[in-house]
Amino acid sequence: MTRFLELDTVRYGYPGRSDVMLDVVQGVSLHIAPGAFHCLIGRSGCGKTTLLKLAAGLLQPQAGVIALQGVQVTGPNPDMGFVFQAPTLLDWLTVLDNVLLPIALHGKVETAQHQQAIELLQKLGLNGLQSRYPQQLSGGQQSRVAIARALITAPPILFMDEPFASLDAITRSELQQDFLTLCQSQGTSVLFITHDIAEAVYLADHVSVMQSGTICHQLAVDLPHPRQPALRYTADFNARCAELRLAMDGNL
C-alpha cells in the first residue's frame, strides 16, 4: 500500500501541574493512502483534535515522526487544507474573498483563480452568493464556504475537525453528500474527525477509534462508492455502526 500521510508513534502532552506532562496523544501510528477518506472517531477529550493538529503541523510532536509524501512535517505547508469546527470566516470579506483568502495571502489573485472560486462555490450549491457577506448566510452555507476555502488551492490532503457538528441533521447529510462527491472528483485525501458514528461510516473508507490518547480499534469500511443516502438504512451499514459503538464503549 502506498503511504501518503504517515504518523509514526507520535506522542504529545500538555504541561500539567508540577512539571508532569499530561499525555494527550500516546504513541499513535496512522497511515493514510492517497485519495483515501479516513475518519477518526472518539469521545470528547480523547485527543483526536490534538492528533489532527499534529498531523497538520499546527503542533509539534514530542516524540515520533509525521511525514507527508515522504517529507517530514514541521509546520503547515501548502499541500494541506484545514476545515475548523466553526466556519471561521472573516465577516468583513465577501464570500468570494473568503474563499480566495489562501491565495490572496501569497500574491495577487488571477482572473482564472477568480473563475475557479466561482465554479467551486457552484459545485457546493452556493450559486450567486459570492458577493454576500458571511453573516447573511445560514450556518450550512457558511460551512460550505469554509470547505470551498480549504479546497481552493486543491490540496492533496484535507484535515477536518468536526466541521458539520453544529448543523441540523438534514443540512448535514446534504453537505456530507456534496462534500464526498467533490473530494472524490478532486482525488483529495481526507483525515476527518467526528464523534458521530453514522457520519464516520457513511463518509470513510477507513475508521480509527480513539480512546484516551491511543487508537483502540480500526475498521475498513468496504461499502461501495458512490454512496447514496439509502445506504444509511441497510443492515451492512448498521452492523458497522454497531461495531464502532462497541469499540467506543471499550467492549472490543
Next chain:
Amino acid sequence: MRREHWISILMGLAFICLWEAWVRIAQPSALVLPAPSVIAQSLWQGLASGYLWPHILSSTRAVVLGLMLGGSVGFVGGIVLGESARLRGILMPYVVISQVVPKLALAPLFIVWFGFGTLPIVVMTALICFFPLLENTVTSLQHVDPQRLELFRMLRASRWQTLWRLKIRAGLPSIMAGVRVAVVLAWVGAVVAEFIGANKGLGALIIAAQGSMDTPLMFAVLVLITVLGLVFYKFAEWLERRLLQPPLDSQKKVEK
C-alpha cells in the same frame, strides 16, 4: 426612530423656552444667569464682528493636532504593546501611572516646559486622548478569536499579514470606539489647558469673559465648544461607519 428624534428636539426647545420665561419673570442678575436670547445675541455679535473666529481657529487647531499626535501614539503604542507580552509587562504600569496622575494638574508644569502658546495645549490634549485608543487597541489585539489565528497559521500568513489583515481588522470596531472617546476627551483637554496657560482659544476666552464679568459671552463660548465637540463626534461616527460599512450595513439576515 423618527419619532424619538422629534421628541428629543422638542425637549431641548422646551427647556430653552422655560429658561427664557423664568429669566423674564424672576429677573435674576444677568451676571448670574442671562436669558437664552441674550446669549444668542452675544454669540451672534461675536461671530459677526469676527471677534470669536481667531479663538475658534486656535482651539480647533490645538484639538486637531492633539488628536493626531495622541491618536497616532495611542494606536501605534497599542499595536506594539498588544503584540509583545514582554513590553506590555514592562511598560503597562507606566502607561497606567501616566493616566492616574491628574493630568490637568500638570498644565502649569507644561507651561514652564513648553512656554505659552499652542504647544502645551497640544501636548495636554494628546496626553489625554492617547489613552482610550491605546487601551482599546491593546485589548482588541489580545482578543482575537484563537481559531482565526490558527486559520492564519494554517495558511502560512506572515506576522505582518496576521496583524494587519486579521487582528487590526477584527479589532476595528473596538478601536473606533476608542477614537470616539478620544475625540470627546480632546475638547476637555484643550479647553482646560487653555484655562491655565493661553491668551488665545475658547478656554482662554471663558477666563477673559469671567474677568470682565461678561456672563453672556461665557455662555456663548460654552455653546460654541459644545457645537464643535458635537461636530467632531459626528465626524468620528461617520468615519466609523465608512470603515466598517459593508458588513455592518448589510446585516439583515437573508433566509435560505
